[in-house]
Amino acid sequence: MLSERDKKGRFEWKGLFTFRGGISRPMELSLAVASFTILLVFWIALAESGLIREAYLPSPIRVAIAMYTLFAEFNFIKDVYISILRVMIAFTIAALMAIPLGILMNTYRIIGATHEPVMDLIRYLPVPALVPLTVIWLGIGETSKIALLWMGTFFQLVLLIADAARRVPGEYVEICYTLGAKTRHVLRWIILPAMAPTMVDNLRITLGWCWSYVIIAEIVAANEGIGHVIWISRRFGKMPEVMAGVLAIGFIGLASDQLIRYFHRRAFRYLE
Amino acid sequence: MAFYDHFLQIDHLSKWFATEHGKEPIHVIDDVSMTIEGGDFVVFVGPSGCGKTTLMRIVAGLETTSEGRIVLEGEEVKGPDRKKGVVFQSYSSFPWLTVFENARFGLKFRDDVTKNEKDGIARHYLELVGLAGFEDFYVNRISGGMRQRLAIARTLAAGPDILLMDEPFGALDAQNREFLQVQLLEIRAKERKTIIFVTHDVEEAIFLAERIFVFSARPAKIIEEITVSDHLVREASLELKETEAFFKLRNHLMAVCRAQAQRTEAMIMSPNAAR
Numbered sequence: 081m082l083s084e085r086d087k088k089g090r091f092e093w094k095g096l097f098t099f100r101g102g103i104s105r106p107m108e109l110s111l112a113v114a115s116f117t118i119l120l121v122f123w124i125a126l127a128e129s130g131l132i133r134e135a136y137l138p139s140p141i142r143v144a145i146a147m148y149t150l151f152a153e154f155n156f157i158k159d160v161y162i163s164i165l166r167v168m169i170a171f172t173i174a175a176l177m178a179i180p181l182g183i184l185m186n187t188y189r190i191i192g193a194t195h196e197p198v199m200d201l202i203r204y205l206p207v208p209a210l211v212p213l214t215v216i217w218l219g220i221g222e223t224s225k226i227a228l229l230w231m232g233t234f235f236q237l238v239l240l241i242a243d244a245a246r247r248v249p250g251e252y253v254e255i256c257y258t259l260g261a262k263t264r265h266v267l268r269w270i271i272l273p274a275m276a277p278t279m280v281d282n283l284r285i286t287l288g289w290c291w292s293y294v295i296i297a298e299i300v301a302a303n304e305g306i307g308h309v310i311w312i313s314r315r316f317g318k319m320p321e322v323m324a325g326v327l328a329i330g331f332i333g334l335a336s337d338q339l340i341r342y343f344h345r346r347a348f349r350y351l352e
Numbered sequence: 353m354a355f356y357d358h359f360l361q362i363d364h365l366s367k368w369f370a371t372e373h374g375k376e377p378i379h380v381i382d383d384v385s386m387t388i389e390g391g392d393f394v395v396f397v398g399p400s401g402c403g404k405t406t407l408m409r410i411v412a413g414l415e416t417t418s419e420g421r422i423v424l425e426g427e428e429v430k431g432p433d434r435k436k437g438v439v440f441q442s443y444s445s446f447p448w449l450t451v452f453e454n455a456r457f458g459l460k461f462r463d464d465v466t467k468n469e470k471d472g473i474a475r476h477y478l479e480l481v482g483l484a485g486f487e488d489f490y491v492n493r494i495s496g497g498m499r500q501r502l503a504i505a506r507t508l509a510a511g512p513d514i515l516l517m518d519e520p521f522g523a524l525d526a527q528n529r530e531f532l533q534v535q536l537l538e539i540r541a542k543e544r545k546t547i548i549f550v551t552h553d554v555e556e557a558i559f560l561a562e563r564i565f566v567f568s569a570r571p572a573k574i575i576e577e578i579t580v581s582d583h584l585v586r587e588a589s590l591e592l593k594e595t596e597a598f599f600k601l602r603n604h605l606m607a608v609c610r611a612q613a614q615r616t617e618a619m620i621m622s623p624n625a626a627r
Contacts, residue, residue, distance in 0.1 A: 251443035254414050259510045260434035260461040269460065273448045350448055350490040 138320040143327065146320035156309065160328060163294055163306040166222070170229030171290045175283060178234050182241025183271060192242065199235050207232040207293050211300050220301035225294075232293040237286045244278040245271060277348045284340040291333050356426030359390040359546060360411070360514065365420035366571075367406055380406050382571035383420070388548070388563075393540065395549045395557040397605065398567030399613040405518050407572060408550050412436045412516050425513060434461070437512030441519045444503035445491050451478065452487035454502055458509035477505040480539060497528040504539065514546045521556070530590055533559055537588035554605045558598060562586070566608055569615040576608060 095101035120140060126132060127139035134142070150156035185192040210231055218224035248271055256270045298307025306325050313321035345352075367381040380403040388394055396404040409415045411422055413432040422429040424436070437458075445454045456474035459465055465473070478484055481501040483494075491499055500520050507515060521529040533556060540547065551557055557564050558580060566576040580586060584597035592598055 249443040251440045252446060254412075254432065255438065255440070255444075257414070257432040258412060258434070258436055258438045258512075259458055259506075262461075265461060269457075270446075274446075276448070348448070350492060 135317060135319055138323060142320040143323045146318070147324040147327070150309070150321060150324055154309075156328075159305050159309050160332070162304045163298065163329075164332065166225055166229065166297070166305065167287070167290050167294050170226045170294075171233060171287055173226070174230050174234040174237055174286075174290075178237035178241050179279070182238045183245045183267070183275075185238070185242040186245035187267070187271070196239070196242070199239055202231075203235040203239060208296050211296065215301065225297040225302070228297045229290055229293050233286045233290045236289065237282060240282040240286070241275075241279060244275040244282060247278065248274040277344065277351060280340065280344050280347070284337060284344075287336060287340070288333060291329060295329065356423070358387040358423075359392070359425060360388040361423040362386045362388075362407075362411070363421050363423065365407070365410065365417055365422065367403070367410065367415070367418045379571040381410075382573045384572065384574055385420075386565065386574065386577075388546065390546055391544050393547045393549070393560060393562045395551060395561035395564050396567060397551060397554060397557045397564055397609065398572060399569050399609060399616045400552055401616065402567050402570050402612070403572030404550050404567050407567075408516050408518055408548055411514075411548060412438050414438070434510055435513045437507035437510055437515050439500070439503045439507055439515070439517045439520045441522045444520070445499050445506065447491045449491070450487065451483055451489050451491070451494065451502055454491065455483075455505045455509055458506040458511075462510075473509050474505075477509045478502075480508070480542065481505045482535070495528075496524050497532055500524070500532060501535070504536070508539075508543060508545070512545070514548065517547065517549045519551055520549075522551070522553075529556070534588055534590060536560065541588070552609075554602055554609060555593060558584075558601050558605065559593060564605070566605065567612075569612045575612070578605075 095103060096107070123137075123140055127134070127137050127142075138146075147156075181191075181195070185195050207228065210228060214224045214228045214231075218227055252270050252274055253266055256266045261269070294305070295307040295310070298305040299311045302308040306329055310322050310325035313319075313325065362385055365381055365384045366379075368377040368379050370377050384407060396408065398404045406415060410417055411424075411429065413429050413436060429436075446457065449457060452474060455478050456470055458477075459470040459473060462470075475484075475487075478487065481504055483498060483501055483505060486494060486498065491502070494502070503520070504515075521532050524532065537560065549557075549560055561578075561580050564576075564578040564580060565574050566578070567573065568575045578601070580601070583601045584592070584595065586592070
């Protein structure tokens, strides 16, 4: 029985502190806003107190002004655009290669057994360590940056996709065959739809990684892009601009993540 | 119509499963032969892990034989196809499709049926299994029992010659299971399909089957074949389970199965003794 107190929301407060308890959507949202507010207040207090020099930690207001100036006077939108473009191109190529290969690695043992060990090795090479290689092989142009981002995402993604394909229950495949399907039907009508939710999650996570690699690529050698702006600002000791650049990446990352989550909820309604 | 002596013929079938390299293969089925006629309701009973499911899967074409062969309607079984429909215990229907789409999926790979006909057939079988009105529900919104009925509807919609069911009601609670047993008999009365039903539940076997094959512990051998109508008057009513004839047959089968289950246990406890 629900008591009068429970109905008034006491239950919800209790749920928050219960091991594996429940939470409502509005409560989740207001707590998220509260976290950000506390963080911001703490930051302002720290910056305004004078305990830390401005060259190390500028106040959020200074960062906001820097962000505005960057857009208004230094055509920052173009750098944002370039960075997004680099991520998009590299990520699209990586995904278009990783999805079919990942599925085939799982469905045909010969492909899996020959590719997986190689992918597994390359996956553990840290991307920053590959920068000298890409620069020597491909120079400092766009190709070298795209290649670096591709290397950072493709090898991770292909193994995640292979794993997602592996998790499709064998029963689904067998049922499909007993309905008169051919292998190409099974791929199209069973493997793909069954693994789709996991696959979209994998894409979302690796897109996030791609964003960290673009900054590495742009810091090393670039004339434009968010990473370039951050690095140049640092050289001139413009701390507010550095933080504005970092925040810009944070916002773009958050936005793309939320966008894919939204798509995930819409496309896979049956999971609710 | 092709000529053949029996609808389904299992001929000296044996099966070994390869294990790790260098280790002895596992002997799962040992020289099993039987014939099944069109319209039969056959139940395979035996202890868990005895190989009865493997036998059913070989009939479905989902596993190969090691020795012997299976002939369905005069043709040797080589692989899975539309003639042999299966219903599994779990993952029996597709969660990304609605109830209606699941039922219709049974006809997806048929070119000889128009789209409208497919819709009609899917609707017909949903009605037959009592799922009319749930067409637009996703699978995770319906109960476990409804999911199994949906699987039956999808399989029947494909128009198979034989229905192979692997413990389809094994994951359901007792009440639901009995309800589905009655429903399965009612569906069969309308559809007259040949059915092979695998279970380790002796009561379920007696209630459903025309013929029961009792299998030994691994490797599976037929140790007894029972024609149920020799022992009791079959009817699609749960009251049958209260009759004395049912009790007698149940106690007999229980005793046989229990002895086999103990053999399985003994094998697990001392693997060398079984060799």
